[in-house]
Amino acid sequence: MLCLSMTGMASSAMAASNTRAVQKNKAEADRLELQNRLKSLKNDINKTETAKDNASDALAESEKSISEANRSLRDLQTEQSETEGKIKQLAEEQQRIAAKVEKQKNQLSSFLRRQYMRGDSDRIKLLLSGDNPNRINRELQYMSYVSQTQAKMIDALRVSLKAAEKNADDAREAKAELDEIADEEKSHKSALEKEKKRHATLLSQLAEKLYIQKKQADSLEKDEQRLGNLVSQLNKLIEEQAKADAARAALEEKQRQERIAAAQKERARQAAQGKKPAKITNPNAIDADEPPRQAKAETPPPGEFDKLKGQLRLPVKGEIVAKYGSKRADGPSWKGMFIKASEGAEIKSIAPGKVIFADWWKGYGNMIIVDHGGQYWSLYGNNQAVLKHVGDIVKAGDVIASAGNSGGIEESGLYFEVRHQGRTFDPLNWIVVK
Structure with missing residues (x-):
């Protein structure tokens, strides 16, 4: 009886062991198959991303060529x-x-x-x-x-x-x-x-x-983050230029004061020797041999743009289809406004200023940025063409671009932002809409 019982138990244990081995082998095969499928999927994703990036690069080149033409x-x-x-x-x-x-x-x-x-x-x-x-x-x-x-x-x-x-x-x-x-x-x-x-x-x-x-919110956020980085870099460059200009002006003033001091010292020496010193009609004047310095074309002085609040015009004739702060159906809120306009419509600078960016930018297509002084900037994106170059001085109403759908948007128009100290604000508070 005992022997039969022992034999039965051994048989049951062997059967259970065989079942576990089969289950283990199946699980291993399933895991291997899953790994292969994941590997294949990753390859497909990589191929798709590569093709998309290549097509995006080709699109950028095409839109830049259209702008230049x-x-x-x-x-x-x-x-x-x-x-x-x-x-x-x-x-x-x-x-x-x-x-x-x-x-x-x-x-x-x-x-x-x-x-x-x-x-x-x-x-x-x-x-x-x-x-x-x-x-x-x-x-x-x-x-x-x-x-x-x-x-x-x-x-x-x-x-x-x-x-x-x-x-x-x-x-x-x-x-x-x-x-x-x-x-x-x-x-x-x-x-x-x-x-x-x-x-x-x-x-x-x-x-x-x-x-x-x-449709993916993270893509829009990345576009905005890239633009924010660009704004920060441009701000940094402008600040560095301002510091360099100030340092140069200080050095020139120091040299001028040194020349005045030397001239006065020489005059005192001549007086001490009993000589009649040369008459200085203007003690603050720089040496007559030095040619007059040409004034640089600068942006409007701080405070000028502030005076234009409530007087600015829309940069392009069209329909405002997205306002500042409104929620996108598929992502973050609008940091500017989108104005629907016909392809090729003239886009005009809202105020006097200096062009500090005029090139293609991912997510914003052919884009142009104008510095109006006092750390106020206006940004015009998704253009068919930018018609000005970096460094150009523009007046209010000057045509600086033409409307389009560059940057991959489906609808022709203009993406428009206004920034102060790098931060966006609602341009409609400053613009007269008729």
Whole structure:
């Protein structure tokens, strides 16, 4: 009985051991399969991210090319307008010269006709006539005046004809220049159309991926964080420049004071030696040999932008579809405002200032930032093209960009921010909306 019981227990233990071994092997196989699936998924994710990054880089290059082409077209159109004005002026000048030439020809013809009708003798015949010497002298003097008048009229006509010839040459050159501009403009337009088609293809390829990406709040936060880092870096550069300018000004003032002190010391020495010191009419003046320093183009002084509160205009004509502080459906609140506008619409600077950034920036496309002084900045993003360069001085109302949908957004318009000391605030409190 005992033996049978022992045998049964051993059999049960063996069966349980076999079951555990099978379960262990299955679990190991499942784990291995899961690891392989995860590895494959990671590879797929990496491939997708690489393709997306490559496409994003291509999109950035395309949008920068479109911006540059648009800027070149605008410059060509300005040059074309100036050349057309020049041609118009030359045509008016040509008419004036032609009228003057015709008048001079008529005067000369009338003069010669009168001389012929008078039948005046030449000088030789007059001298040999044996007439009264006094009369001969008067006639000779009169003929001299006539000759001088005739020579002056001929010279004046020659000058006018030469001016007419030069005017015609200038007009031909201007026309050739205008034709050259037109050909160059045609070439730029063709390149722009090709780039726009490539841009449309890239946008189509990226649409789904970018849509998913924009739905993720962390992506928007990263875009804002990158922009915040850019603002911090620009602030730091401006502060460093201000410190450098202040240090340079202090050094120049110190050197000026040292020159004044040296001049006064020399004057005192001359007085002590009994010499008459040189008179100093302006003791604060810098040496006369030093040329006057040219004033630098600076941003408006602090406090000027504060005076514009409630007087600013929207930078572009359009519909405000997102306001400062409103909640995004898929992420953080808006730090600025989005104005829906047609592609290519003119974007104008809201106030005088200096361009401190004009380039493509991830999440904001072709972007331009203007420093208005007093640590006030305005930012214009998602542009089709930026039309100004870093360092350019702009006035209120100057066209600085054209509206678009760069940066991967689906709708054409302008993303607009205003910042003070690097922090955003509601621009609608400063802007008159009509």
